[in-house]
Amino acid sequence: MSHRIYLLPPWLRIWHWTNATLMIVLAVTGASLHFADPGLHLVPFSLAAKIHDIAGVALLVAYGFFVLANIVTGNWWQYVPKPPGVLARCWKQIVFYGWGIFWGAPHPYPPTEEANFNALQAIVYWVIMYVVVPVVILTGVVFLFPDLAPAKIFGLDGLLPVAMLHYLAGAAVILFMLAHIYLGTTGVRPTSLFKMMITGWHEE
Amino acid sequence: MRPASKSLFAAFAMLATAPGAATAADVKGAAPTDPALIEKIRKSNAECYVCHTEAGLKNPPRADMNLAELAKFLHDPKQFDGSNHTGMECKVCHGQGYVAFPHAPEAKKSISECGECHATKALRVETQFKDSVHAKNLADRFTCQTCHDPHVYKVAAKVGDPRKIVAQDNAMCVDCHNSDLRYGAISAALPTKKVRPDLYATHDWLPNPRLHWSAVRCIECHTPMSPVKSLATSHEILAKDKAEKACVTCHSQDSVLATRLYRFAATNVGSDLGFANASVLGSAYVVGATRHPLIDRAVIGLFGLTVLGLLGHGAVRIVMAFFRRRRAS
Numbered sequence: 466m467s468h469r470i471y472l473l474p475p476w477l478r479i480w481h482w483t484n485a486t487l488m489i490v491l492a493v494t495g496a497s498l499h500f501a502d503p504g505l506h507l508v509p510f511s512l513a514a515k516i517h518d519i520a521g522v523a524l525l526v527a528y529g530f531f532v533l534a535n536i537v538t539g540n541w542w543q544y545v546p547k548p549p550g551v552l553a554r555c556w557k558q559i560v561f562y563g564w565g566i567f568w569g570a571p572h573p574y575p576p577t578e579e580a581n582f583n584a585l586q587a588i589v590y591w592v593i594m595y596v597v598v599p600v601v602i603l604t605g606v607v608f609l610f611p612d613l614a615p616a617k618i619f620g621l622d623g624l625l626p627v628a629m630l631h632y633l634a635g636a637a638v639i640l641f642m643l644a645h646i647y648l649g650t651t652g653v654r655p656t657s658l659f660k661m662m663i664t665g666w667h668e669e
Numbered sequence: 670m671r672p673a674s675k676s677l678f679a680a681f682a683m684l685a686t687a688p689g690a691a692t693a694a695d696v697k698g699a700a701p702t703d704p705a706l707i708e709k710i711r712k713s714n715a716e717c718y719v720c721h722t723e724a725g726l727k728n729p730p731r732a733d734m735n736l737a738e739l740a741k742f743l744h745d746p747k748q749f750d751g752s753n754h755t756g757m758e759c760k761v762c763h764g765q766g767y768v769a770f771p772h773a774p775e776a777k778k779s780i781s782e783c784g785e786c787h788a789t790k791a792l793r794v795e796t797q798f799k800d801s802v803h804a805k806n807l808a809d810r811f812t813c814q815t816c817h818d819p820h821v822y823k824v825a826a827k828v829g830d831p832r833k834i835v836a837q838d839n840a841m842c843v844d845c846h847n848s849d850l851r852y853g854a855i856s857a858a859l860p861t862k863k864v865r866p867d868l869y870a871t872h873d874w875l876p877n878p879r880l881h882w883s884a885v886r887c888i889e890c891h892t893p894m895s896p897v898k899s900l901a902t903s904h905e906i907l908a909k910d911k912a913e914k915a916c917v918t919c920h921s922q923d924s925v926l927a928t929r930l931y932r933f934a935a936t937n938v939g940s941d942l943g944f945a946n947a948s949v950l951g952s953a954y955v956v957g958a959t960r961h962p963l964i965d966r967a968v969i970g971l972f973g974l975t976v977l978g979l980l981g982h983g984a985v986r987i988v989m990a991f992f993r994r995r996r997a998s
């Protein structure tokens with residue numbers, strides 16, 4: 466149990482926790498805005514709007530940093546699933562989560578310095594970080610400046626599709642986050658992956 | 670009263686009070702439908718327009734007029750034709766004193782008051798206005814015309830498009846509350862001198878007041894719901910500490926927007942698609958109000974299933990690990 470590899474540079478860890486905090490704040494305030502109701506004990510609308518706007522802009526900045534740093538350091542390559550056999554490896558990973566993990570089977574693709582993510586992780590992270598999150602951010606920016614939205618679409622206000630995308634993509638990010646946090650407990654010990662995200666060292 | 674006659678009476682009362690129920694012919698000076706009469710009125714009004722339009726000012730029909738004075742009293746026939754009083758003859762309200770030029774010195778005194786033709790409505794409005802903040806110190810300075818230009822104003826029920834209603838109705842308030850000139854003139858009558866409060870500063874608790882004021886009316890927050898059915902809006906402008914400050918009054922599924930500003934809005938595909946407050950969706954997306962109950966239920970359901978699924982997975986892992994450890998030892 467003493468094999469350790471150093472996987473995560475400081476910038477990535479700092480970004481990760483900043484991003485995580487902002488996402489949770491955005492999820493809570495976003496839900497308070499969307500489900501606003503005098504009878505529900507949510508964050509008060511006015512406060513939620515204020516916090517959501519600030520956290521939203523902060524997330525935009527953090528995302529810009531993430532993309533730039535990924536380009537500069539070459540870390541973006543980690544998110545590209547490497548053929549051949551991507552689907553087969555994904556399937557093996559799914560079978561592990563659905564079956565092997567209960568029987569104490571070893572992780573089929575433990576992280577290495579060259580390949581930090583398994584194929585399933587790479588695909589899901591890629592879709593979330595490079596498709597869904599940009600949709601949330603772009604629609605959020607339009608929400609901040611509603612004049613950017615088309616005036617009318619099919620006789621309805623042009624902000625409707627923007628708001629719908631923002632809401633649904635936001636919901637997708639939250640669902641991902643739930644699964645992501647849970648899978649964080651599947652290291653050698655339930656806490657070891659969280660520790661890795663703080664120290665940068667992976668334990669096996 | 671026997672039930673039958675009671676309901677008959679009720680039906681009658683409804684006919685008499687429902688907005689728009691009074692037929693045009695009920696009100697003095699109502700626009701006729703007879704083409705010959707329409708043409709007669711058009712010609713009669715054209716006599717006033719000879720002088721009282723931009724064109725009249727450029728080509729004055731006589732040399733002995735004070736053009737600087739005339740320039741203050743120009744009217745746009747198109748605007749008048751789009752108002753409540755379209756089709757009416759100028760003389761019906763203005764009397765005979767303006768037919769000849771120079772106008773009779775006392776002509777102004779005989780211009781008809783709103784109440785001369787709209788007795789019931791005007792009475793109700795006056796009752797509400799008596800309790801308005803404007804009546805407290807300035808009752809004799811405020812007339813119906815202070816807010817309603819009878820040549821331009823069109824009642825919300827007939828404007829239809831909520832954005833246009835907002836623009837028209839807010840202009841009534843903003844033209845004074847944003848003008849040092851008008852506000853200064855009317856507030857000079859106050860017992861103590863009052864500095865005009867800056868509208869943007871007093872509403873800085875509201876995010877993006879400009880956006881809000883293009884989408885909702887001042888009266889949405891500053892008046893109570895109309896207590897009489899025959900009037901869509903109340904004229905009782907409340908003191909500022911009673912004004913609406915709660916965002917969820919509009920930003921929630923039970924938004925007052927649907928029953929106030931949007932009560933006359935056209936229906937649209939939004940209601941077929943199942944949106945809450947669909948009438949609002951025709952011209953604004955209002956966070957918290959214009960949402961879809963089914964999609965919301967699906968999202969909450971998915972969230973619940975995910976949490977349950979993950980907790981279940983975790984529980985099985987814990988139980989299996991427990992048995993594995995027992996077997997190993």
Ligand code: HEM
Binds near residue numbers: 495604609628
């Ligand atoms: C995990 C990320 C996020 C989630 C879960 C989220 C969720 C939400 C939700 C549910 C709403 C209510 C929309 C509605 O009822 O239709 C909302 C509104 C809004 N969002 Fe987000 N959002 C996120 C990120 C962002 C970002 C990055 C920005 C800005 C760049 C942003 C800007 C806004 C704005 C401007 C509104 C309108 C209300 C306001 O001004 O506060 N959001 N968000």
